[in-house]
Amino acid sequence: MNVLLINGSPKGDASNSMRLASAFLDGMRDAMPDIGLRTMAVSTADISPCKGCFACWSKTPGECCMHDDMTGVLKSEKWADVTIWSFPLYYFGVPGPLKTLIDRQLPTMLPFMVERSDGVGNGAHPSRFDRSNKRNVLISTCGFYTSKGNYDAVTGMFDHICGRSNYETVFCGQGELFRVRELRGKTDPYLIVVRQAGREFAAAGAIGAETRGRLSEPILPKETYEAMADASWGIDKDVAAGKAEQSGQGGKARASAPQALAFTRQMALLYNPKSYSGTLRVIEMDYTDIGEVYQISLTEQEATVVEGRAATATTVIKTPFELWQRIARGEIEGSQALGQGLYTVEGDFSLMLHWDSVFGTGDGSSDSATVRKSSRPAARPPLMLASLLPLTVFWACVPIDATLGSMVVLGVCALEPLLLHRHELTVYDDISMAMASLLALAMLAGVGNLWAQPASYLLFGAMWAASCATSVPFTAYYVKALYGGDKALGNPLFMSCNRILTLAWAAVFALNAVVAQVLASTPAHAYSGLVVSGLSLLMGLFTKWFQGFYPAWVAAGRPSPLKG
Incomplete structure (x- = not known):
C-alpha cells in the first residue's frame, strides 16, 4: 500500500494535526509494515495560486502551465493508494495554502459536464484517471471543545471532491491541548485511539464504530477546556470586552x-x-x-x-x-x-x-506504542511477600517441629513460583527461596539444629544490607510501583528513604539472630519465632511512620542523612 501524507498546516512539523496523522500512520504500519510513504509539507512547498486560465483543459490537457512543486504533488497522488490530508481548521475551512493546493487539482479533471449519482451538488467533471481504488483520509484538529458542527464547509468541499462519505475522517476538538506537554497524560491516550483507527483502516478499509465513538469523546469536559x-x-474577559472597572492607579484597567x-x-x-x-x-x-x-x-x-x-x-x-x-x-x-x-x-x-x-494530569509518559497487543500479559509488579514468605515460614514452623516445619518450608518454596507466576520475581526472591530450602534440608539432615535459626536471620539481613551497595536497595524493588515504577528509581528522595529503611531492616534481622541464639538453649526456644516476630512488627510500624516522616522532612529543606 502506498500512502501520501499531505501536511497542510502552516506550522509544518509543529502542527497539532500532524501528531494525530503520525499516530494514524503508526497504526497503519502495525497492520501493514511494508507501507510505502511519501510526505509533503504545504508550508514549504512552492505552489502558486491557480490562474483560472484553463490551459490544463485545452492547450496542454492534464498539465498545468505553471511548473512548480504542484507537478510532483499530482504525480504522488497518482502513485498513492491512500492520501492523508492533515490540517488544522482555519476559520471553519482549510488553511489558505492547502486550499491553493486543492485549487490546483484542476488538471486531474476533464472539462466535460456530467451528472453526479451521489446527490452532491448539481453537475461535475469526470476524472482523467481511474480513482476507483483511491482512498482519502482527513485528519484535523480545531480549537473548539468538539469538532461536531464545525467542519460543515470542509466536508462539503470533500463531498464534491471525493464523493459523499467516500472518505474517512478523524476530526478532533481541543486540538491546542496536543502542544501542551503538561497535558500529555490526557492527550496521549487519545493518540492511542487514533493509532487504533489507523490499524483498523489499513486492515479493513474503515474505522470501526467503537473506535469512532471513542474518537468523538472530548479529551476534557467542555467547561474545563473552555475555562483553560x-x-x-x-x-481578563471583562477587560477585553471593555467592561472592567477602572483601577485606582491612573484610572487604567488591568490589561x-x-x-x-x-x-x-x-x-x-x-x-x-x-x-x-x-x-x-x-x-x-x-x-x-x-x-x-x-x-x-x-x-x-x-x-x-x-x-x-x-x-x-x-x-x-x-x-x-x-x-x-x-x-x-x-x-x-x-x-x-x-x-x-x-x-x-x-x-x-x-x-x-x-x-x-x-x-488528574497523569504522568504524561504514555507511548502510543503501548497499544500493540502482546502475546502474553505483562507481569504484575513484584511482591515483597515473595521474598519474606519462605524464611517467615521457616522462622515460625521450624522452632515448633524441626522435621515437619522443614517439610512445610520446602513445600512453600516449591509452590511459590506457581502461586505468584503472574508477578515479576526479583533476584532477592530467588535468593530467599534458595536460602530457606538449604536451611530446611540442613534441619532434615540433622546438622542445623543449633545454628540454622540464627544463621537464617544473619543471611537474610546480610542480603538486605548488601543490596544497599547496589544501584537499587532491597525495598525499592518492591515499592517502586506505588511511586511511578522505574522512574522512581531516579528520584533521590525515594532512593535515600529506601536505603535507610533497608539498612534498618538489616539491623533488625541481625538483632533477631542474637535473640534466636540466646533463646536456642533455653525452654523458650519454641517461642523464639514469636519473639522475633514481635521485633519485626515494631519495625513494620516504624517503617510506616518513617515513609511519611522522611519525605516531608527532606521536602521542607532539611538535610538528608543519605543521598540516592
Missing part, C-alpha cells in the same frame, strides 16, 4: 493577568473533585523567582485561585516559577527535583504523594 482556553490568553496567574489557574482547572479529602485544603504556590504568591483552595466541588495569602495554607510549595513550568512540561520529574532540593514543601506532604490523582 480562556485562561491561557492571560486576558492582563501575570503569566504565573494564568498558569496557576490552568493547573487548578485540572482539579479532580473526586479526590476531595473531606476537609478544605489550601495549596500555596510561592514562586520565589518572580515574587508571586497564589493560593489554590480545593473544595468538594472545585478549585479556586486567589492572589496572595488570603487563607492559612495546608501545603506550601516554594519553587521558582521556571522550575514548576519545567516540571509541568515533563522536562524534569517533580519528585526528582524535590529530592535534589530544587524546591521545598511545607505542611501536609500527603498531597504531593497523590498529586496526579488530585489534579
Whole structure:
C-alpha cells in the first residue's frame, strides 16, 4: 500500500494535526509494515495560486502551465493508494495554502459536464484517471471543545471532491491541548485511539464504530477546556470586552493577568473533585523567582485561585516559577527535583504523594506504542511477600517441629513460583527461596539444629544490607510501583528513604539472630519465632511512620542523612 501524507498546516512539523496523522500512520504500519510513504509539507512547498486560465483543459490537457512543486504533488497522488490530508481548521475551512493546493487539482479533471449519482451538488467533471481504488483520509484538529458542527464547509468541499462519505475522517476538538506537554497524560491516550483507527483502516478499509465513538469523546469536559482556553490568553474577559472597572492607579484597567496567574489557574482547572479529602485544603504556590504568591483552595466541588495569602495554607510549595513550568512540561520529574532540593514543601506532604490523582494530569509518559497487543500479559509488579514468605515460614514452623516445619518450608518454596507466576520475581526472591530450602534440608539432615535459626536471620539481613551497595536497595524493588515504577528509581528522595529503611531492616534481622541464639538453649526456644516476630512488627510500624516522616522532612529543606 502506498500512502501520501499531505501536511497542510502552516506550522509544518509543529502542527497539532500532524501528531494525530503520525499516530494514524503508526497504526497503519502495525497492520501493514511494508507501507510505502511519501510526505509533503504545504508550508514549504512552492505552489502558486491557480490562474483560472484553463490551459490544463485545452492547450496542454492534464498539465498545468505553471511548473512548480504542484507537478510532483499530482504525480504522488497518482502513485498513492491512500492520501492523508492533515490540517488544522482555519476559520471553519482549510488553511489558505492547502486550499491553493486543492485549487490546483484542476488538471486531474476533464472539462466535460456530467451528472453526479451521489446527490452532491448539481453537475461535475469526470476524472482523467481511474480513482476507483483511491482512498482519502482527513485528519484535523480545531480549537473548539468538539469538532461536531464545525467542519460543515470542509466536508462539503470533500463531498464534491471525493464523493459523499467516500472518505474517512478523524476530526478532533481541543486540538491546542496536543502542544501542551503538561497535558500529555490526557492527550496521549487519545493518540492511542487514533493509532487504533489507523490499524483498523489499513486492515479493513474503515474505522470501526467503537473506535469512532471513542474518537468523538472530548479529551476534557467542555467547561474545563473552555475555562483553560480562556485562561491561557492571560486576558481578563471583562477587560477585553471593555467592561472592567477602572483601577485606582491612573484610572487604567488591568490589561492582563501575570503569566504565573494564568498558569496557576490552568493547573487548578485540572482539579479532580473526586479526590476531595473531606476537609478544605489550601495549596500555596510561592514562586520565589518572580515574587508571586497564589493560593489554590480545593473544595468538594472545585478549585479556586486567589492572589496572595488570603487563607492559612495546608501545603506550601516554594519553587521558582521556571522550575514548576519545567516540571509541568515533563522536562524534569517533580519528585526528582524535590529530592535534589530544587524546591521545598511545607505542611501536609500527603498531597504531593497523590498529586496526579488530585489534579488528574497523569504522568504524561504514555507511548502510543503501548497499544500493540502482546502475546502474553505483562507481569504484575513484584511482591515483597515473595521474598519474606519462605524464611517467615521457616522462622515460625521450624522452632515448633524441626522435621515437619522443614517439610512445610520446602513445600512453600516449591509452590511459590506457581502461586505468584503472574508477578515479576526479583533476584532477592530467588535468593530467599534458595536460602530457606538449604536451611530446611540442613534441619532434615540433622546438622542445623543449633545454628540454622540464627544463621537464617544473619543471611537474610546480610542480603538486605548488601543490596544497599547496589544501584537499587532491597525495598525499592518492591515499592517502586506505588511511586511511578522505574522512574522512581531516579528520584533521590525515594532512593535515600529506601536505603535507610533497608539498612534498618538489616539491623533488625541481625538483632533477631542474637535473640534466636540466646533463646536456642533455653525452654523458650519454641517461642523464639514469636519473639522475633514481635521485633519485626515494631519495625513494620516504624517503617510506616518513617515513609511519611522522611519525605516531608527532606521536602521542607532539611538535610538528608543519605543521598540516592
